[in-house]
Amino acid sequence: MPLPSKKYLNLLINNLAIMKKSLLIFIVSICVSFSYAQPIIDNELKALIQKSFTFFPRVKELEQQVEITSIREDITRSGYRPTITGAVTYNYIDPISIINIPTGPGTFNEIRTQPNGNQNANITINQLLYDFGRAKHNLEKSKYDILIASDNLEASKGSLASQVASIYYSVIYLQNSIAVQDSVISYYKEFKTLIDSRVKQGDALEFDALSAQNNIDQAENKKVDLINTMQKQLNLLAYSTGESTRPSSNELDFQTVFTNFDSLVQQARQKNKELSITKNRILQQEQEIQLSKANLLPTLNLNGALGVRNGYQPDIHQNRFNYLIGAGINIPIYTGQRNSNQIKIAESSLKAFRYSSEAQLANTSRDINQAMIDIQSSNERLKNTESQIKQTARALALAKSRFANGTITYVELINAQTNLQQANLFKLQYQYQRTLAKIELARLTGNTYWQ
Numbered sequence: 267m268p269l270p271s272k273k274y275l276n277l278l279i280n281n282l283a284i285m286k287k288s289l290l291i292f293i294v295s296i297c298v299s300f301s302y303a304q305p306i307i308d309n310e311l312k313a314l315i316q317k318s319f320t321f322f323p324r325v326k327e328l329e330q331q332v333e334i335t336s337i338r339e340d341i342t343r344s345g346y347r348p349t350i351t352g353a354v355t356y357n358y359i360d361p362i363s364i365i366n367i368p369t370g371p372g373t374f375n376e377i378r379t380q381p382n383g384n385q386n387a388n389i390t391i392n393q394l395l396y397d398f399g400r401a402k403h404n405l406e407k408s409k410y411d412i413l414i415a416s417d418n419l420e421a422s423k424g425s426l427a428s429q430v431a432s433i434y435y436s437v438i439y440l441q442n443s444i445a446v447q448d449s450v451i452s453y454y455k456e457f458k459t460l461i462d463s464r465v466k467q468g469d470a471l472e473f474d475a476l477s478a479q480n481n482i483d484q485a486e487n488k489k490v491d492l493i494n495t496m497q498k499q500l501n502l503l504a505y506s507t508g509e510s511t512r513p514s515s516n517e518l519d520f521q522t523v524f525t526n527f528d529s530l531v532q533q534a535r536q537k538n539k540e541l542s543i544t545k546n547r548i549l550q551q552e553q554e555i556q557l558s559k560a561n562l563l564p565t566l567n568l569n570g571a572l573g574v575r576n577g578y579q580p581d582i583h584q585n586r587f588n589y590l591i592g593a594g595i596n597i598p599i600y601t602g603q604r605n606s607n608q609i610k611i612a613e614s615s616l617k618a619f620r621y622s623s624e625a626q627l628a629n630t631s632r633d634i635n636q637a638m639i640d641i642q643s644s645n646e647r648l649k650n651t652e653s654q655i656k657q658t659a660r661a662l663a664l665a666k667s668r669f670a671n672g673t674i675t676y677v678e679l680i681n682a683q684t685n686l687q688q689a690n691l692f693k694l695q696y697q698y699q700r701t702l703a704k705i706e707l708a709r710l711t712g713n714t715y716w717q
Contacts, residue, residue, distance in 0.1 A: 315716040321508040328419040335415040339408035345401040348393040357384045388573025398563035403556040410550035421539035428709040439698040440496040447489045474676045518697040537712025544623040551616040558609040564597040637707040644700035658686040
């Protein structure tokens with residue numbers, strides 16, 4: 267059997283190398299996809315968000331609202347319980363009725379029907395026996411009040427977390443931009459020294475030296491603007507969290523679950539607290555309608571009392587034990603159409619809440635789609651920018667070489683440096699825009715990434 271040729275062996279080795287490389291790329295892509303599907307949030311950011319929940323006054327206010335609605339539910343629940351009251355009274359009455367009964371010629375027996383001083387001490391009890399669902403619907407309405415208050419609290423936390431995350435990554439973006447600006451300033455100063463040396467030797471014009479200094483001044487001013495903007499963002503961070511420390515990370519790496527549009531909309535239906543508030547308002551309004559209808563129906567009550575009082579014959583001054591027990595029914599006959607109008611208002615409000623729910627879901631779907639478009643656009647721009655950075659870096663290296671050989675002017679060299687700087691800044695900008703879109707997507711889908 268003939269041995270394989272050298273050409274064949276080289277081809278086989280190349281094919282094996284290609285297969286190995288393809289397999290490696292495949293494995294890496296799987297790992298990247300898996301890691302992208304998992305929420306990866308900076309622990310430092312999580313800590314800041316948790317601090318904002320305990321620091322920001324609005325969150326504390328909504329926590330009190332939840333507590334208030336819980337107490338109101340207990341008040342509503344008390345409609346099922348009896349009410350017991352005690353009373354002690356004293357009334358002096360004069361004149362009083364007196365009956366004179368003849369007992370003989372010119373003599374009378376005086377009988378007082380009640381004493382001048384009337385004393386009464388009693389305990390009364392009232393218990394609702396049946397109200398045709400009025401208390402039940404009122405209690406259900408109170409439960410939705412608690413759900414709405416809780417959803418308001420969670421929605422506020424989501425908005426606050428989104429605000430803190432946006433500020434956090436804006437500071438990182440500005441820190442990176444300042445770092446790029448520092449490298450540009452260092453570059454300008456390096457060539458300013460070179461040009462000054464050439465001016466002394468007569469190989470360059472003073473105009474080049476002045477241009478170099480002007481570029482340094484402009485770069486320094488831009489750095490000052492960036493630092494000023496960053497300080498404002500740190501001030502906002504302190505306003506939201508009580509902390510103004512700069513992030514230790516320099517990565518714009520906010521990642522959340524990123525699936526298809528339908529899955530994200532479905533997740534928003536289930537977890538978006540603003541949508542949940544509207545749904546609970548619809549259910550609450552349905553109970554309001556039933557409650558308004560129940561107000562047209564009668565109520566059956568049980569009442570009783572026991573205590574001591576005077577005024578009983580034959581000794582009207584003696585306090586004696588007494589009690590009563592009874593039942594009553596209250597029937598609404600005419601209320602000036604107040605109840606019927608209340609029902610109409612409740613039914614119209616229900617329709618309004620349903621329309622609001624549909625509009626809110628449509629707006630959320632639109633915003634989710636827009637966030638996905640922004641993420642996709644940023645990804646495509648980043649790919650193009652990576653290529654642009656390589657090209658401008660190569661162009662700058664060539665410009666440096668040509669400038670050293672005296673074949674191009676300082677202005678042409680600066681143009682090459684400016685192109686590289688702009689490419690790096692564009693990269694940071696697109697990363698930042700993608701991060702903001704991901705934060706917004708997390709808010710819209712109710713992703714509690716701070717937990």
